[in-house]
Amino acid sequence: MSTFKNFAIAGVGNIGAVIAEELLSLKASGKVKEVVLLTRSSTKNESIDKLVSQGARVAAVDYSSQNALESVLTGIDVVISTVSINALDFQASLAQAARLQALLGFDLANGKASYGADGNALITFTSRHDIARFLAHIVTTLPAEKLYWSTFRIEGDRISFNEILRQYQEKTDKKVDVTLRSTEELEAALKVNAYDIFSALHLAWARGEGIVGKPEEVSNGMWPEWNPKKVIELITP
Numbered sequence: 001m002s003t004f005k006n007f008a009i010a011g012v013g014n015i016g017a018v019i020a021e022e023l024l025s026l027k028a029s030g031k032v033k034e035v036v037l038l039t040r041s042s043t044k045n046e047s048i049d050k051l052v053s054q055g056a057r058v059a060a061v062d063y064s065s066q067n068a069l070e071s072v073l074t075g076i077d078v079v080i081s082t083v084s085i086n087a088l089d090f091q092a093s094l095a096q097a098a099r100l101q102a103l104l105g106f107d108l109a110n111g112k113a114s115y116g117a118d119g120n121a122l123i124t125f126t127s128r129h130d131i132a133r134f135l136a137h138i139v140t141t142l143p144a145e146k147l148y149w150s151t152f153r154i155e156g157d158r159i160s161f162n163e164i165l166r167q168y169q170e171k172t173d174k175k176v177d178v179t180l181r182s183t184e185e186l187e188a189a190l191k192v193n194a195y196d197i198f199s200a201l202h203l204a205w206a207r208g209e210g211i212v213g214k215p216e217e218v219s220n221g222m223w224p225e226w227n228p229k230k231v232i233e234l235i236t237p
């Protein structure tokens with residue numbers, strides 16, 4: 001069974017309204033928790049009013065505003081785009097905003113986080129920009145024989161989720177409520193749905209499988225000036 005319960009439908013017209021109705025019919029069984037209808041309009045719309053009477057929530061959106069989209073999609077698991085055929089260009093920003101919501105179970109904008117076990121396992125984090133910098137550096141500075149068949153283990157930070165949140169709360173003075181999922185709970189979720197990537201990642205991290213290697217195996221020292229960013233710098237720019 002899917003773990004997705006919160007849905008947003010962008011552009012509730014001919015097909016979107018029917019999809020919304022179907023999802024709303026699953027609310028009573030608990031399979032669906034929330035159906036949010038994204039619309040550009042604030043004027044009265046009978047079709048949307050009918051869906052609201054069936055339990056939908058309406059959210060006015062400006063598809064050209066990335067910030068507005070990210071904000072409106074907070075807490076949404078799945079975005080279904082049924083915008084009209086002449087508005088398909090907006091789907092890229094919609095997809096980008098949707099991708100950011102489910103990010104690792106961290107919803108700092110709303111003071112919530114969810115992760116596995118006790119949250120103390122160390123995990124390697126490296127920003128894409130720092131990975132790119134390191135790669136560009138070594139392939140342009142190391143002799144070929146040092147590159148052939150070599151493995152480079154790099155990390156911007158090696159830190160636990162608990163420590164990330166401790167630093168975040170100290171720096172921002174914002175409280176974050178944490179939901180811990182036991183390893184048994186994560187394993188059970190994967191038995192139900194082997195493609196539940198979110199639970200798979202959190203289980204691996206909780207088991208200590210999220211580090212690039214032993215500290216002595218890390219290659220950061222090959223370029224001491226690299227200075228990759230720490231997680232706290234990345235989440236509180």
Ligand SMILES: NC(=O)c1ccc[n+]([C@@H]2O[C@H](COP(=O)([O-])OP(=O)(O)OC[C@H]3O[C@@H](n4cnc5c(N)ncnc54)[C@H](OP(=O)(O)O)[C@@H]3O)[C@@H](O)[C@H]2O)c1
Nearest residue numbers: 011012013014015016038039040041082083084085086087
């Ligand atoms: N109709 C079908 O039977 C059917 C079947 C299969 C696939 N499709 C596909 O499903 C998609 C939706 O089709 P549809 O017939 O349901 O579309 P539609 O009724 O013409 O439009 C859907 C919604 O898109 C929003 N929209 C319209 N113009 C927009 C614009 N310029 N920018 C942003 N949003 C805009 C509107 O919502 P707001 O005004 O509330 O923002 C509108 O209610 C299309 O890609 C179509 O090819 C349709």
